[in-house]
Amino acid sequence: MTQNDFLALLQKEIQRENALHVNDLLEDIPEWDSMAMLVALNVFDEIGVEIDIDDLEKCKSIKDILQKAGFDA
């Protein structure tokens, strides 16, 4: 899975119309709520990446999330 594929999947799963970008801050994304967190956890599970929830909750940006997913963002 490419980085763009991951972003597209995440965008779709959090039900966001606009594309996600590497430098987006989570606090600026209206759809980034508790449901989005759960969805992100599900996406990580789908791509076979283990993540500590504390690490996921510490993410402040899409870049942070991509790095947790193993991409060189």
Place this chain on the structure above:
Amino acid sequence: MIWKSAKVLKTFYKRLALTLSGFGITLSSLHHDQIEMVRHWRNSDHIKRYARQQEPISSEQQEAWFNTLQTKEDEYFVISAHETPIGLIWFNVKEALIETGFYLYDETEQNSLTPYKIVTLFHEYLFDTKHFEAIHCHILHDNTRALRFNLSLGYTLFAEHEQTNEYILTHENYTEANAKLLKLLKLLKRERS
């Protein structure tokens, strides 16, 4: 006389402290010494914004409300994360319908997985311990965050009202949604207590 004694005992045991815990979250029966803290939470702008009653609640009203709980089936729990109180969750029994609600005073927890941890504990109590067949909640029309959250839990639209829409979570939908939720929450390295 025996029936009256049984009813008194039932009420007494119902009011004994109950604690539900897991995923680092604790739900503890509301105690009298917490009602001022809860009243402060309830009167804060970001909480009452999404409440059906917008007027501030006085100490006297809060005291009277707490006293009525002693003879009702309703149950209220203070939510704590890492031993810090962060919100309130409850169910009311209204004409045989179970109506639930909760709020987080600590806004930093709203966009975390904490809400899911809370409702996982609470719904297991309602469906698996209390054996309710269905539960309801009311959501203000402009509360999109709550709507997304509750739909993800398996709630479906039950009725439309002037201020709110009413949603229902049946036992069947709870079972299906909870299985998916538990599968994801079990990915947490922290073990469920």
